[in-house]
Amino acid sequence: MCPVSDLRCVTRMVQSWFPCRQGSRLARKWIMISPSAEVAARLHAAFDVIEAGADPVLKPSDRADLQANGALPLAKRLGRDAREVAAEVLERLDLAGICDQVELSGPGFINLTFADSYLAEQLAAMARDARLGIGRAEHPETIVVDYSAPNVAKEMHVGHLRTTVIGDCLVRILDFLGHDVRRQNHIGDWGTPFGMLIEHLIDVGEKEAAHELSVGDLNRFYQAARASFEANEDFRNRSRRRVVLLQSGDPETRRLWRLLVDESVRYFDVVYEKLGVLLTDDDIVGESFYNPMLPDVVSDLAAKGLLIEHEGAKCVFPAGFTNRKGEPLPLIVQKSDGGYGYAATDLAAIRDRVNRIGATRLLYVVGTPQSQHLQMCFAVARMAGWLPDNVSAVHVGFGNVLGPDGRMLKTRSGESVKLVDLLDEAIQRAASAILSRGEEESGGARHIAGEGEPALSSVARMVGIGAVKYADLSTDRTRDYVFDWDRMLAFEGNTGPYLQYAHARICSIFRRGKESFDRGAPSAIPIPPKLGHPQERALGIALLRLVDVLDETIATYSPHKLSTYLYSLATTFTDFYEHCRVLVDDEVLRRSRLLLSELTARVLALGLGLLGIEAPERM
RNA sequence: GCCCCAGUAGCUCAGUGGAUAGAGCACCGGCCUCCGGAGCCGGGUGCGCAGGUUCGAGUCCUGCCUGGGGCGCCA
Structure with missing residues (x-):
């Protein structure tokens, strides 16, 4: 490995x-x-x-x-x-x-x-260098990143935030480093609940159901289906028959199933668009995709002598895993009723990713509770030879999002928070934060006021979404973190808005000096800067750490290392800015300091971009 | 009971086995006529506990304490 x-x-x-x-x-x-x-x-x-x-x-x-x-x-x-x-x-x-x-x-x-x-x-x-000195990998790898994975006909909630944001960040960095990155959105589009969901779809009527699903009223749809299932004997029987029809490929059932999936995916796209992540419909490879491969997974395991029948279920016992009695712990591949467990799907996915996609590295951006399951899947895949030594599989785990009370973030009524509601609130709070800064003597909104209402809403979106993402990406992913609106939207401290503001302020220096630069292109003033002042020198050294930081960030799949660096770069620039006036009369010194400023802005924009956060030029 | 993760300042968090453990927030007192205050300076008995490895431990090992999670047919 x-x-x-x-x-x-x-x-x-x-x-x-x-x-x-x-x-x-x-x-x-x-x-x-x-x-x-x-x-x-x-x-x-x-x-x-x-x-x-x-x-x-x-x-x-x-x-x-x-x-x-x-x-x-x-x-x-x-x-x-x-x-x-x-x-x-x-x-x-x-x-x-x-x-x-x-x-x-x-x-x-x-x-x-x-x-x-x-x-x-x-x-x-x-x-x-347009890439700020960051080279591409000499030997690019094909890297599968498995992330987000919402369930069809179920709401995307705050639990999907971290996997989506962290996974997307890793994708951006690996891609920038020149690797061949394959996003895989392993959505939950198969399994016994679909009998119930399809029957509910029929009861409600296709048109009404499609409407509910596409506009994001997924909770009501799912809960209503569940309620019928629990309350109604006839509905339960219909649901069970429907599962059999679905699995046997009945055309009408498949059509209804496809309707559920398509409408849900349409809704996911709305959320992804709002969140600003790279995932598209092309990245969706749901559980159903692997369904035809499951019998082969089982027969191959059997052929290799790894399959053991235990209490009617077909299992593999990877070494080193035990249950509460100290007995070997099975990975159940096929249940005693003949159905396939999710382990079978995960194994099929590993095979597919290695054989069809040609991956040399598999990343699973999944919460830490799944750790044991994934380790068992990896172990079994290695035993079966599906994961050769030259392919690595890594569980990129993460902790929970906690509320101010230190418990899992929930609404007041105890339900999980809808992701889309959370994002809308972030944008709305960002807008009012920007406006209230504008009311202060030298505050922010007047700088974008001339560009009208669309500019404000656009910046509010960048700031609000950026704040949420940065809060998530600026702490060690393995830890739980506390979700706090006031802290993440503050313009001081290690926050998204602070970094965006730092970037906007540098852009402002260029506007005032009638200068300009292109963040994605070689500089117009690529001269060796003067480093006579300690603050100039310190800034220079901070800028030159960029490559090392990306290296460290990706070595442990830890976006917070990039975040920490960007914050320290911004504070180092502040120190420079306090001591070294940029727009001085001396042309040589002015160009030198403009270059340091430009580099800082470009590093901030690039770094934030790799975190999936936009950097407006005014805010 | 077994396994995994976490525990660093009042709060939120950084911290590659290296020299004196750092930020932000909050609190108190000063300072700044300046490119959008991104402010500046000063104020602190903090690595859960106890051992061990090492020239050197917040970091590695063992045991314990606390919190969260997982532990056979849900995904």
Whole structure:
């Protein structure tokens, strides 16, 4: 199996592209800008002389720009003095033109300070590149991302928020890094509930049912079906017969089923559109798609001798899973009544994704409660040979969305919150936040007021949806997080609106200075910026971390690492902005600072874009 | 009972085995004639508990405590 760190191709590429004294290999189709990776490559070379493959343990430092701690563990292994080993590394270390200070400190730390000229050149190169120095993967993978997965004829609720937002973010980043990303929306469009739903559809009338479903009144439809099922013996019998008809392919039943699916999908599209995610109808590969493959899944498992019949059910017992009595825990593939469990569908999906799609990596953006189920499916798929060693499967799990009371977010009446209601409230709250800022002396709405009502509603949508997404993507996905309107919509702190505002303010500097830039194109002023002030230098270094941050973000599928970086970049820019006036008379200095400002805006716009958040130029 | 996840400042959260654990919010006191206040400076006995590994532990290991979740035919 590929380790997760395989996606850390970015750093590895840099290391292989910038080896010592092999500058000719720089002539590549695209560039990759990462000063720390450059330094790492040279440190590796120096450490290799002492012990091949020794890790320099390079980190950002508060005592210099970078620090290499690798001499300490290496000295320990060799039974030598750490300062002595570090000194030997320094003798072999060639950082000419890159660092102008390299010093040995403490018990064996190596502190490294970049030469301003090097940083300035790297920033100019970053500005020249439409992709801001982010290269494409040398060996692109085909990566399936399974996310969102709502159920037909059931409301999309707050529980679908995280999978959809996180999954979409990972898709955007992987795609940007040059991988072949395949979105898979595994909707719940099959199973016994459809007998009940189709019978209810018949009772209500097709036209009325289609209307209810397409406008998003899914809860009422589902609950009414459920109520009939529980209250009415005749309805129950009809429903059961209908399930049999559906599974046997009865044309009229299939037509009614298709009606349910199509109307639901139409509604999902409305929600996706509002949320601003990439998912389209082409990404829908529902459970029904795998239905014809299930018998083959079972027979193949049987042929491989993995299937064990237990209490009438056909099961596989992967090693390492036990139940509450300590007995082996089965993955039930076929139920005792002959029906297929969802495990069978998941196994069929793995086979399909590996064989038909040709995936080398499978990501499942699914809540942590499903962890055991997915691990069992992966284990069985490996036993069956459906998941070869060169294909990895990863559960990208996430925690719950909690209300202010610290419990799962619910409405006052205790129902789950409709996702579409939540999004509408976000947009409405954003609009009033923007308007109330406009009433203050120098606040925001007047800056877009001239563009009329559509501009306000457009910005409100970007800010409101962005706030919800950012709140979700700015904390470690494995933890639960508390949903708090006031905090996520604040223009201060680590929030979406703050970052959007930072971006808009930089755009404002350009407007005032009668300057402009194109966020998706090479800069018009790709000059090496002056880094004489500490704040200019700090901003430059922050900008040059972008590639490393994306690398770290995708290595653990943790969007919050990108969020944290963007926030720190914005605060670093604020410090620069306070100390270094951009629109000065000195033309050289003005262009230099405009370049730093432009790069910051472009990094913010790109980073927010990768999170699935839009960055308006005015707000 | 077994397994998984989480526990860091009053609150919400960062924190690659490295040197003195950081932000934001809230609170108090000062400051700023300035590109849209994105403000600035000062004010804190915080890593659930106890062991262990290590030159070095918020981070790794073991046990416990607390909270959430999962544990055979729903998906």
